[in-house]
Amino acid sequence: MLELVNLSCQRGERRLFSNLSVAINPGKLVAIAGENGSGKTSLLRMLCGFLPPEQGTILWQGKNITEWREMYAAQLTYVGHLNGLKEDLTPVENLQFSATIAGEHLPDGAAREGLEAVGLRAQVHGLPTRVLSQGQKRRVTLARVWLSTRPLWILDEPFAALDERATRLLTQRFQAHVNTGGMVVVATHQEVAIAPHSVQHMRLVG
Amino acid sequence: MSQSGVAHAVYGIIRRDILIVFRRRADAMTTAFFFVIVTSLFPLGIGPEPAVLRSIAPGVLWVAALLSCLLSLNRLFTSDYQDGALEQLVLVPQPLTVLVMAKVAAHWLLSGLPLVVLSPLLGMQYGLSGESVGILMFSLLLGTPTLSLIGAIGAALTLGVRGSSVLVALLALPLFIPVLIFGAGAVSNQMAGIGAEANLSLLGACLLLALVLAPWATSAALRLAVE
Numbered sequence: 001m002l003e004l005v006n007l008s009c010q011r012g013e014r015r016l017f018s019n020l021s022v023a024i025n026p027g028k029l030v031a032i033a034g035e036n037g038s039g040k041t042s043l044l045r046m047l048c049g050f051l052p053p054e055q056g057t058i059l060w061q062g063k064n065i066t067e068w069r070e071m072y073a074a075q076l077t078y079v080g081h082l083n084g085l086k087e088d089l090t091p092v093e094n095l096q097f098s099a100t101i102a103g104e105h106l107p108d109g110a111a112r113e114g115l116e117a118v119g120l121r122a123q124v125h126g127l128p129t130r131v132l133s134q135g136q137k138r139r140v141t142l143a144r145v146w147l148s149t150r151p152l153w154i155l156d157e158p159f160a161a162l163d164e165r166a167t168r169l170l171t172q173r174f175q176a177h178v179n180t181g182g183m184v185v186v187a188t189h190q191e192v193a194i195a196p197h198s199v200q201h202m203r204l205v206g
Numbered sequence: 207m208s209q210s211g212v213a214h215a216v217y218g219i220i221r222r223d224i225l226i227v228f229r230r231r232a233d234a235m236t237t238a239f240f241f242v243i244v245t246s247l248f249p250l251g252i253g254p255e256p257a258v259l260r261s262i263a264p265g266v267l268w269v270a271a272l273l274s275c276l277l278s279l280n281r282l283f284t285s286d287y288q289d290g291a292l293e294q295l296v297l298v299p300q301p302l303t304v305l306v307m308a309k310v311a312a313h314w315l316l317s318g319l320p321l322v323v324l325s326p327l328l329g330m331q332y333g334l335s336g337e338s339v340g341i342l343m344f345s346l347l348l349g350t351p352t353l354s355l356i357g358a359i360g361a362a363l364t365l366g367v368r369g370s371s372v373l374v375a376l377l378a379l380p381l382f383i384p385v386l387i388f389g390a391g392a393v394s395n396q397m398a399g400i401g402a403e404a405n406l407s408l409l410g411a412c413l414l415l416a417l418v419l420a421p422w423a424t425s426a427a428l429r430l431a432v433e
Contacts, residue, residue: 048297050432074299082290086222088229093222100218101298101305103211128229 001025002047002152002183006056009042016042017204020056024200026151029174029184031192034204040187041081043204044156047185048078060152074102077148079155083141087130091115091140094129098144106147114143117173119166134161142166146173153177155186168193215300216308223312233281237274238320244270245328256333263332264342264393271321271346271389272382275353278317279374282309282361287431292365296432302425310351310358310421318350334393341396341406348409349389355413355420356381362427385412 001023008018016039024030032040045051047058049065049072058065065072085094092111099106112125118139124132129140138161145153153174159167167190174184175194186192192199227234248266249259286292295305325346329339360378364370392405 045433048293050293050296050429052433070299070301073297076297078293078297080290080293082288082293084290084294086226086285086289086291088226089222093225097218097222098294101215101295101300103214103299 001061002185003059003062004047004056005059007043007046007053007058008055009039009046009051010054011039011042018055022202024183024185026181026183027178027198028200029178029186029192029194029198030200030202032185032187032202032204033189034187038204040204041156044078044080044154044185044187047154048076049073075150075152077145077150077153079141079145079153079158081156081160083137085129085137085140088128090126091120091129091132091143092125094140095144095147099147110147111143114147115140117146118143118169135163135166138162139166142170146170151182153182153184153186155184157188158186159188159190212300212304215298215305216311219295219305219308220312220315223309224316227281227316234316237278237317238324240277241270241274241321241324242328244273246331249331259332260334260397261394263329263334263338264390264397267325267328267332267342267393268345268349268386268390271325271350272353272379272386274321275317275350275357276375276378276382278313279357279361279378280371281317282313282358283365283428283431284361284370287365292428293432296429302428303421306358306421306424306428310354310424313358314351314354318346318354321350322346334397338393338397341402342393345389345392345402345406345409348406348413349385352385352409352413352416353382355416356385358424359420359427362424362431365428365431385409388412 004020004022007020009016032043034040042051046053049069052066060072060075089097092108095111095114096106112122115125120136120139124136129137142158145155158170171193174192178184178194178198245267248262252258283292286295296302298305322343325343326339329342334342357378360374363377364373367373388405388408392402392409395405396402
């Protein structure tokens with residue numbers, strides 16, 4: 001369980017949110033909505049531990065994430081605005097690198113399956129990521145999420161640059177993850193079309 | 207799990223960084239090429255007097271090594287910062303200091319080691335004796351990792367800052383000075399018949415100190431950069 005206790009965030013002079021308390025339970029997808037600049041990204045970056053909370057604490061299984069950084073990082077898959085892909089490597093190499101530094105082994109075949117699953121055809125698997133379109137790059141990043149076995153997913157605008165089919169595929173994967181007791185925290189402007197009982201809505205008012 | 211995990215992560219980072227540079231061969235050659243060109247310009251400008259060339263050789267070679275290291279520092283974290291790979295690196299469930307060491311090791315293998323390998327050739331061009339060339343190589347072998355480690359702090363601190371390449375120079379060059387003095391001093395002392403041991407020991411001490419402090423400072427700076 002991920003708990004946000006009395007969380008406050010101030011960026012520069014502006015107070016984005018204060019005294020935010022939420023508990024995110026296994027088997028839930030939390031959809032964070034809010035206007036541009038309302039603090040969605042800041043909240044997600046706080047949940048990842050990039051941004052230390054100005055006030056309040058974030059607890060994972062009852063433990064403060066700033067003190068248990070590495071333990072928490074092993075439970076987390078994060079996708080931000082930036083794809084985190086190396087342009088000179090192929091999609092398969094990019095996925096394998098992410099797995100290797102996380103201490104996991106990802107065979108060639110498994111990486112290709114992940115890419116196929118998010119709708120990237122086999123022809124592009126061996127090309128340098130540099131030549132792919134924005135949407136295709138996003139798909140490579142989301143293939144990492146697709147293959148992730150970690151319980152907590154934190155995703156910032158995952159549907160940006162994706163077409164309808166990819167959005168649908170990804171939504172199905174979210175449903176599967178949530179059904180097996182996973183947690184998804186997603187900032188998005190779109191409606192996430194999964195079973196209503198597993199969605200928890202949150203709106204930040206700036 | 208955790209020990210093999212660290213080894214995996216370190217291996218993965220070094221392998222990736224080397225692979226990327228090899229895919230951009232022009233990048234890989236820049237530092238070495240710069241080093242060769244700069245050191246070859248001095249004899250052309252100063253004239254072919256062997257005694258003069260021999261006496262300036264240690265200083266020139268070391269200053270050139272320092273500048274070519276500086277030239278490659280931008281490569282260390284900037285692209286990772288811009289494409290988001292740095293965020294993912296910070297989220298790896300391994301100590302960030304160790305991951306930073308892996309990045310620095312890859313940087314040294316690509317920009318420091320070629321200088322060490324090229325130095326005998328350039329040393330001979332300046333008419334250094336075989337023994338002096340040996341000391342030059344050894345001093346570069348001890349000194350260039352220190353340059354990469356210290357440079358990493360500067361590179362990490364200036365991430366996301368405008369005009370960062372100038373700032374890196376301002377931050378890192380003063381810290382490079384001891385390495386320069388001991389490195390060039392080792393070769394000159396050997397040529398003067400005093401023996402290079404003292405300077406080489408000091409270079410070794412600098413390396414150990416940098417190995418302890420630099421990864422820690424760099425990872426703190428990287429955490430600030432992704433904030």
